[in-house]
Amino acid sequence: MNLRNRLPSFNQILSAYAVIAFMLFAWALLWFFWNIPSWTKFMTLGYLVATLSYPMAASFLESLTILALLLIPAMILPAAWFRDRFAARGAAVTLGLLGVIMLRDYLIVVDNFLLKPKPIFWLTLSLSTALLLFLAVKFQWMEKALTLLAERLTIFLYIFVPLSVISLLVILVRNITL
Amino acid sequence: MNLGRRDFLKALTVLSAGSLAAASLPSLGRLRAPSDKPNLVILVLDALTARNLSVYGYARQTTPNLDRLAARATVYHAHYSAGNFTTPGTASMLTGLLPWTHRGINLGGLIHEQFVDQNIFSLLQDEYFTAAFTQNYYADILLGQFRRGIDRHIISSSYYEQVDRPLLGQYFPNDPVPTYYGLDDFVFSGRSVPSSPFFAFLADLFQETASLEDHPQAGYPYGLPNNFFYSYRNDVAFAGIQQEILNLAQQSPFLGYFHMFSPHEPYRPRQEFVGKFPKLDMPFKKPTKFSTLDISHESIQARRMDYDEYVADVDSEIGKLVDGLSAAGVMDNTCFIITSDHGEMFERGEYGHITRFLYDAVIHIPLLVLAPGQTARADVTAPTSGLDLAPTLLHLAGKPVPAGLGGRILPGLGGRADSERSIFTVEAKENSSFGPLIQGTISLIQGHSKLIHYMGYPKKPETFELYNLQDDPEEMKDLFEADTSTASSMKEEMLDSLADANRPFVKNQSK
Numbered sequence: 001m002n003l004r005n006r007l008p009s010f011n012q013i014l015s016a017y018a019v020i021a022f023m024l025f026a027w028a029l030l031w032f033f034w035n036i037p038s039w040t041k042f043m044t045l046g047y048l049v050a051t052l053s054y055p056m057a058a059s060f061l062e063s064l065t066i067l068a069l070l071l072i073p074a075m076i077l078p079a080a081w082f083r084d085r086f087a088a089r090g091a092a093v094t095l096g097l098l099g100v101i102m103l104r105d106y107l108i109v110v111d112n113f114l115l116k117p118k119p120i121f122w123l124t125l126s127l128s129t130a131l132l133l134f135l136a137v138k139f140q141w142m143e144k145a146l147t148l149l150a151e152r153l154t155i156f157l158y159i160f161v162p163l164s165v166i167s168l169l170v171i172l173v174r175n176i177t178l
Numbered sequence: 179m180n181l182g183r184r185d186f187l188k189a190l191t192v193l194s195a196g197s198l199a200a201a202s203l204p205s206l207g208r209l210r211a212p213s214d215k216p217n218l219v220i221l222v223l224d225a226l227t228a229r230n231l232s233v234y235g236y237a238r239q240t241t242p243n244l245d246r247l248a249a250r251a252t253v254y255h256a257h258y259s260a261g262n263f264t265t266p267g268t269a270s271m272l273t274g275l276l277p278w279t280h281r282g283i284n285l286g287g288l289i290h291e292q293f294v295d296q297n298i299f300s301l302l303q304d305e306y307f308t309a310a311f312t313q314n315y316y317a318d319i320l321l322g323q324f325r326r327g328i329d330r331h332i333i334s335s336s337y338y339e340q341v342d343r344p345l346l347g348q349y350f351p352n353d354p355v356p357t358y359y360g361l362d363d364f365v366f367s368g369r370s371v372p373s374s375p376f377f378a379f380l381a382d383l384f385q386e387t388a389s390l391e392d393h394p395q396a397g398y399p400y401g402l403p404n405n406f407f408y409s410y411r412n413d414v415a416f417a418g419i420q421q422e423i424l425n426l427a428q429q430s431p432f433l434g435y436f437h438m439f440s441p442h443e444p445y446r447p448r449q450e451f452v453g454k455f456p457k458l459d460m461p462f463k464k465p466t467k468f469s470t471l472d473i474s475h476e477s478i479q480a481r482r483m484d485y486d487e488y489v490a491d492v493d494s495e496i497g498k499l500v501d502g503l504s505a506a507g508v509m510d511n512t513c514f515i516i517t518s519d520h521g522e523m524f525e526r527g528e529y530g531h532i533t534r535f536l537y538d539a540v541i542h543i544p545l546l547v548l549a550p551g552q553t554a555r556a557d558v559t560a561p562t563s564g565l566d567l568a569p570t571l572l573h574l575a576g577k578p579v580p581a582g583l584g585g586r587i588l589p590g591l592g593g594r595a596d597s598e599r600s601i602f603t604v605e606a607k608e609n610s611s612f613g614p615l616i617q618g619t620i621s622l623i624q625g626h627s628k629l630i631h632y633m634g635y636p637k638k639p640e641t642f643e644l645y646n647l648q649d650d651p652e653e654m655k656d657l658f659e660a661d662t663s664t665a666s667s668m669k670e671e672m673l674d675s676l677a678d679a680n681r682p683f684v685k686n687q688s689k
Contacts, residue, residue: 028373031364039359042287042611047355054360055373062374101375109371174353 006075008086013067014157015150016090020066022153023098024059025160050174053167060164066094085136088146092136095146096129215305215431216550217512218571219423221499222271222437223492224264224314225531227521228257228542230486238455240489243497244516247548249555252590254545256561258623259520262540262605263531264316267519267564268437272297272320274568274583277604278679281611283618285532286316286363288323288355290611296582298433298568300327302575307429311336311419312437313405315358317519321435322354332422337415338408343367344381345407362407400446400484405439412440412448416495420502427508433571437519440492443530445484447491454487464654468534468632468641469527482524500548511550513574515567518543534605536621536630537653541603547591560595561623562588563602569593598625600671614680622672627661628653629668642669 007013032052039048070090074083082089104115115121135142228234233244234255260270261277269275269282269289273296280289299308310321311332318334325331333348335341343366347357365374372378395402402409419436426432463475496516503509522531523539531540545562565585572579573587587593606618617634626648632641644658644665658665 024374024376027375031371031373035359035364035370038284041609042281042284043359044291047288047359050353050356051360051364054356055365058361058365058374058377062376066376098375101379105371105375105378171350171353174356175350177352 003075006083007071008074008083012086012090013071014154015087015147016070016094017063017067018153018157019091019094019150020070020098021059021063021160022156023094023102024063024066025056025156025163027102028055028059050170053170053174056163056167057171060160060167063160066098070094085143085147087150088136088143089133091146091150092132093129096132097125100125100128215575217427217431217508218302218306218433218515218574219512220433220435220515220517220567220571221496222268222312222317222435223496223516223518223544224317224437224439224442225520225522226441226489226492226518226544227523227539228544229521229539230482230489231544233546234544237458238486240455240486241493242490243493243500244544244546246497247500247516248546250552251546251548252552252556252558252588254547254558254562254588254590256559256623257517257543257545257563258541258561258601258603259518259543259564260603262520262533262536262603263607264314264519265320266604266606267543268314268317269320271517271519271564271567272299272324272435274298274565274585276565276584276602276679277606278615278676279584282320283604283606283609283611283615285607286319286359287607287611288319294323295326296580297324297327298571299324299435301568301572301580302433302577303327303329305431305575305577307426307432308435309422309426309432310435310437311422312435313337313410313415313439314437314442314519315362315405315407317437319355319358322358325351325354330426335408337418338410339402339414340409342404342407342409343378397448397450398446399449399452400444403440403446404444405442410439412438412492412495413498415440416499420499423503423508424506427506427512430511431575438492440495441485441488441522443522445481445488447484447487451487451491451494454490455483457483464525464652466527468635468638470534471529472527473529478524478527478529481529485522485524509548509550512548513550514548516544516546516548517564517567519564534619534632534635536603536605536619538628538647538651541621545588547588549591556590558589558595560589560597561599561601561625562586566593600624600675602672602675612683614683615676620672620676622668622675623647624668624671627664627668629658629665629672631669631672644668 032055070093074086104121107115115124136146230236231241231244232239233241233248259267261267263285265282265285265287266277269280270277273280273289273293275293277283280293282289299310302308308328309330309332310328312318312321313334315334321328321331335345335348345362347354347362350357366372366378366381403412415438423434426434466472500514520531521540521543523529523533523535523537525539526535528535533540563585566588569579569583569585570588570591573592589595601623603621606615608617609615620631622629626646628645628647630643632638642658642665643656644661645653646657
């Protein structure tokens with residue numbers, strides 16, 4: 001069996017990856033800028049750039065990890081279930097999973113512990129992901145919307161991928177011992 | 179083999195620590211010829227206020243071991259930190275500069291680049307093997323800045339019991355500051371929003387923080403001590419640094435800096451110290467003017483009790499450490515310094531040290547020096563500063579003191595007692611490190627007089643307070659209006675010194 005044949009098309013993978021990358025990079029950048037006022041009190045521009053490079057590299061690795069986790073069911077499950085509509089259904093799973101995790105993290109910071117109890121969190125996570133996936137499977141308009149969203153977000157990869165490469169280079173250079 | 183998650187994490191850390199140790203072997207191998215210079219050990223107990231220690235006359239017997247060690251030590255009775263939290267207090271101790279000069283004034287802040295190589299490690303490194311360890315991550319950031327002068331930087335999580343989150347900064351020893359802020363305190367952040375939600379989520383799945391951190395453990399009824407990154411046991415941590423010192427003694431002379439997190443909050447004494455002290459109505463109910471927390475007197479007294487019990491726990495570990503080193507003969511050629519980076523306050527509607535206040539409780543810190551061969555107690559009552567440690571260590575090492583250092587050689591160790599010298603403490607965490615100090619609190623101690631200046635706080639007037647520490651050690655009676663001659667001369671000196679310190683930054687601003 002050729003493993004490559006089990007993979008979704010490159011464009012489908014790219015679209016799903018764009019959703020993952022957009023959510024993760026936007027989230028990391030948002031909180032980085034949220035921290036900037038306190039960091040600029042004592043950090044020089046050089047330190048700020050170096051500090052940004054680590055979460056950017058982490059977001060890059062994180063996005064690849066999530067993509068890999070989504071590709072596993074795409075390869076295992078019947079093609080019609082997940083692989084053939086990878087962009088829409090991958091986007092639905094990503095929005096459900098990451099959305100709930102991000103919501104919980106944000107609520108904790110603003111002293112709202114609604115999603116902190118594990119049973120409530122897991123229930124919300126499962127239900128949200130399942131609901132989005134169900135909508136994407138059941139309704140064509142939802143699938144189209146998710147596909148459209150994923151395709152539009154690929155434009156941001158022109159920012160996030162170079163940012164990741166630069167960040168990895170910065171980390172490499174700063175940690176080389178000559 | 180049944181390997182639990184905890185065992186797995188421990189094994190992972192041991193392996194990583196081992197690989198880091200292997201990486202530092204070349205520096206460890208920098209063996210030195212036997213020397214007649216004394217070894218220098220600085221033991222810093224974080225947030226240890228002199229006010230709550232029986233060795234300084236506190237009503238509760240919190241420090242029987244320090245009391246015992248004081249019988250063969252020089253005890254400094256009016257020793258003051260240069261800041262009221264870790265960054266300025268530690269940076270000043272290690273550089274001999276005031277916070278308004280080195281500019282490590284912010285929470286977790288950095289000192290300015292031009293002072294990075296002016297620290298006790300770099301200044302002694304040519305003749306001493308230098309080693310440093312701290313459980314306090316803000317202090318570890320500073321040690322990261324000083325890394326060129328440190329031959330052996332022992333990783334902060336060396337003696338942990340349970341990590342709260344992955345500590346990845348240790349894998350990037352060449353880039354300590356960005357990895358602290360960019361990785362350890364951001365990607366998996368437990369204090370604010372993690373920048374990597376999925377990685378943080380996975381990390382949460384693979385750890386059991388709650389079971390160790392907040393719940394009773396064997397011997398620890400309030401849970402294990404915790405430094406916001408990992409839980410630890412004081413007996414294990416102190417035994418660990420004892421072993422480090424014994425190893426360092428093989429390459430004499432050495433300078434060892436050991437900065438323990440305890441008795442910093444959360445106060446978590448072992449069972450045997452809980453309920454050790456009777457309730458006391460102490461010291462006085464003080465005015466809560468300027469307090470930002472306004473915690474009740476009763477609640478503060480309960481915190482004070484927890485702190486005192488924890489101090490007693492830490493004191494027992496200090497006793498064991500010094501006894502162990504004495505038994506091994508290390509103390510025979512070691513100048514052993516016990517101090518703190520700042521104090522801790524339980525008064526005026528606040529507890530802790532993240533405060534705008536500079537009352538004695540939060541800046542009066544212990545200083546005991548056990549010199550080689552010393553058999554009798556010596557007491558120094560003249561005011562001294564945390565800045566004095568750097569020039570004193572240089573003097574003890576037989577090295578000249580550079581002109582730029584702000585401190586003086588400590589009396590009793592080669593310096594002269596000066597009861598009228600000026601001792602400054604600076605609290606300026608809300609200011610930019612790159613601009614003039616316009617908001618904060620400054621204190622100036624001269625003899626028995628203490629002037630405190632609050633400046634630039636929103637909706638608060640510019641205020642001065644003056645106290646006579648001899649007649650009024652609890653700082654209850656403000657003499658600023660009554661003793662106008664002392665007040666005006668001290669005010670003038672303080673404002674002149676502040677203007678001098680601000681001058682380079684005012685110029686920068688006007689450019």
